[in-house]
Amino acid sequence: MVEGLGERRIIEILLRQLEVMPGVPVPLGDDVSAIDLNDGRLAVMKTDMLVGRTDVPPGMSLWQAARKAVIMNVSDLAAKGVRPAAILASLGLPRGLTEGDVEQIGRGLNDGAREYGAYVLGGDTNEASDLVISCAAFGTCEKRFFMRRSGAKPGDLVAVTGPFGKTAAGLKVLLEGLPASPKVRETLVNAVLMPRARLQEGLALAQTRAVTASIDSSDGLAWSLHEISRASRGGFTIEKLPIAQEAEEFAEAHGLDPAELALYGGEEYELVITVKAELWKRVEEAVKKVGGSLTKIGLATREPAMLFKGKEGAVPIEARGWEHFKPHSK
Amino acid sequence: MVEGLGERRIIEILLRQLEVMPGVPVPLGDDVSAIDLNDGRLAVMKTDMLVGRTDVPPGMSLWQAARKAVIMNVSDLAAKGVRPAAILASLGLPRGLTEGDVEQIGRGLNDGAREYGAYVLGGDTNEASDLVISCAAFGTCEKRFFMRRSGAKPGDLVAVTGPFGKTAAGLKVLLEGLPASPKVRETLVNAVLMPRARLQEGLALAQTRAVTASIDSSDGLAWSLHEISRASRGGFTIEKLPIAQEAEEFAEAHGLDPAELALYGGEEYELVITVKAELWKRVEEAVKKVGGSLTKIGLATREPAMLFKGKEGAVPIEARGWEHFKPHSK
Secondary structure, eight states: OOTTSOHHHHHHHHHHTOOOOTTOSSOTTSSSEEEEOSSSEEEEEEEEEEEHHHHOOTTOOHHHHHHHHHHHHHHHHHHHTOOOOEEEEEEEEOTTOOHHHHHHHHHHHHHHHHHTTOEEEEEEEEEOSSOEEEEEEEEEEEGGGOOOSSOOOTTOEEEESSOBSHHHHHHHHHHHOOOOOHHHHHHHHHHHHSOOOOHHHHHHHHHHTOEEEEEEOTTOHHHHHHHHHHHHTOEEEEOSOOBOHHHHHHHHHHTOOHHHHHHSOOSOOOEEEEEOGGGHHHHHHHHHHTTOOOEEEEEEESSOOEEEEETTEEEEOOSOOOOSSSTTOO | OOTTSOHHHHHHHHHHTOOOOTTOSSOTTSSSEEEEOSSSEEEEEEEEEEEHHHHOOTTOOHHHHHHHHHHHHHHHHHHHTOOOOEEEEEEEEOTTOOHHHHHHHHHHHHHHHHHTTOEEEEEEEEEOSSOEEEEEEEEEEEGGGOOOSSOOOTTOEEEESSOBSHHHHHHHHHHHOOOOOHHHHHHHHHHHHSOOOOHHHHHHHHHHTOEEEEEEOTTOHHHHHHHHHHHHTOEEEEOSOOBOHHHHHHHHHHTOOHHHHHHHOOSOOOEEEEEOGGGHHHHHHHHHHTTOOOEEEEEEESSOOEEEEETTEEEEOOSOOOOSSSTTOO
8 A cells, every 4th residue: 555665564664653452342444443332341343444545446437436445334333243323424524425425324324224223313525535434333232242363273274254355356357457247247236336244144144153254355365374373373274265156167267267266356355254163053043143244165174374275285375355456455 | 525525414324224233222323322331331332533634634653543542532522421331443554564663552542541541442454445443442331421412491591611623623724734832733723633532520520410401512612502402303593702812813813703713623532511500500510510610601492593692692502513624514
C-alpha cells in the first residue's frame, strides 16, 4: 500500500505506538477488539474501511459497495461467534454524487445490516476524493463462547465453511475481462459483488465450544491459515484444497492454476477454523443444522510448517494474499 | 459538501433509507448511538471521520491530526456523559507517507485516547488519495445518567463549558495568515491544533441529573443551540455571548464581528447544555469540582425562536456553522 511501506510494516509501526489496555480480553491484531462488560459478556467491535479505488471493482453498484462495507465487518464478528447488533458508517463522498447515488449507499448499508439482523444506528458524512465507507460493527457475546484465533492445537482438524477461488476468478472476469460461460460467469461475478458473511455458521460454531481457533478468510485462505498458525504457534498440513467447481472450470479454460485461485485469493468470507478432532461430529452437525456445511481440509501440526500435501508431494503454502486487485497490499 | 447536495440533505436522504431498531435507546441523528445492554447500562458508540483535505489546516502535524480524530469522537461521548473505553481507527493513507509519518499517526491516536483514559484497541489500514482517519469511540454508561439533546424545557438555563471564537479566529490565522500578537496567536492557533474534549465536565454534569439537554459544539455554538432546539421543540433567548477574550481582541484588530466568530465558528469542543433553573447551583458546583467552569448564557423558551438579546435589541441566531474551512458543509 503506502509506497515503500507494505501494509504489514505499517500495521507493525502503528501497533508499536499503542499502549495496551490492562487485561484486554482480545489481543491487538486479532480480527476484532473487545471490552469486558464484567458480567460474563464481552462488548465486541470491529472497523474496516472500504475504499472505492481498491475495493470496488468495475460492475459493482454503489448499493453493492455499501452492502459489502457492512459484510466485511459482519464477517469478522461472525468468525468470533458474535451477532452484530449495530453498524455505524462514516462516509467520505466524492463530489458529483447524485441523490440517487446517496440513496443507493444508504440502502446498501441498511440492507447489509438487516441481512444479518443488525441495524445502522449512526454515522458521519464528509467530502473526500475517494469513495470511502468506513463501517464499525458492534455486538455482545458471552465470554465463554467467544472464538479466538490462537487456540489451535496439534491434531486439531482444519475446516472451512465453503469452497474457495470464486472471488479470485470473478475478479479476473471483472477486471481483466476473461470470458466464462454464462452460468459460471454469474456464479463467479456474484461471489465478488454479493459476498455473504457466515454469521449463522459462526454463531453455531461458537455454541459447540469445540472450535479452538477461528478467523474469516477475507485476506485469502493461505493468509488465514498463516494467521491462525502465527497466533497458535503451530503449523498446518492441508490435504484437500477446497476449490469451488466453477473456479476449477474457469482455471482450466484459461490455463490458470486453480490452487493459486483458492489459496491466494481474498475478499472471500468463509470461516477457517480448527476443531478438536474428537468433537468433529458435533461441530459438523451444528453447522448442518443452520443450513451450512463444513469441509475438513487438513490437520494442525506441532511443527510450524505450512504444507499442502497433494498428489505431487508436499508444497509449502506461502504467506501471501490476493495481489492483483490491491497491488500493494501485504 | 457533495456538489449540489448539502450535508444536511445528504444526511436526510441517508436516514430515510434506514430501518429503525425497535426500542432504540437514542434516536438516529443524535450525537451518539446506543444499544441497551439490558442491565441498566447502555453501550454507547460514535464514529466521526477526519479528512485531511477539509479537517487538517496548514500547520497541523500528523500527530495532531490523529489526536484530533480521537478528540472529535471523545467529545461526543463527553456530551452524553459517557466515559470512552475503546477507540478503533480506520485509516486511509496516501502514498508517500514515511515511517515517521505513520509513527506520528499511531502516537497521535494513542495519545488522544490515553488523554481521556481510553485505549486504541484496533483498526484497519488502506491506501487512499486523501488522508482519512475514521475513529469509532465506544463506552458504557448507566442509562439513568445518559444526557440527551431533547429534554430542554421552557425556563431551563442554557450554559456552556467555556468561551467561543478562538478556533474560528485561529483558522483565520492559519488559513488566511491574519496576524496577531504572539500571545494571542498562540492561544488561537492552539485552539485549532490542540482541541480538548470536555470529558470531566460531561461526566460530572451527567452525575447531577439536572441537565435536561446536552450537545458538543463541534459544529458551532449557533448550530448546537439549533440542534437542541430542534430536538427539544423550543427556542432560546441568549443574553450573553460567551466570547473568548483573545477572539474579541483579534476581531477588533481586524475589523471582524466577534459575535460572528463565537456563534458561527465550529471545531470547538465545548459542551452546550440546558439545566433546570432551580438546580443551577448544584450543577455549577459539580463542574467546578472537576476543575471546569460553567457560564450561563441564556434561557430556554416555549416559542421556537432563537434570539440573541444584546444591547442593540434582539437579533436572530441563524442555523449555520463555520463555512470557510469546510466551504460546502451545511
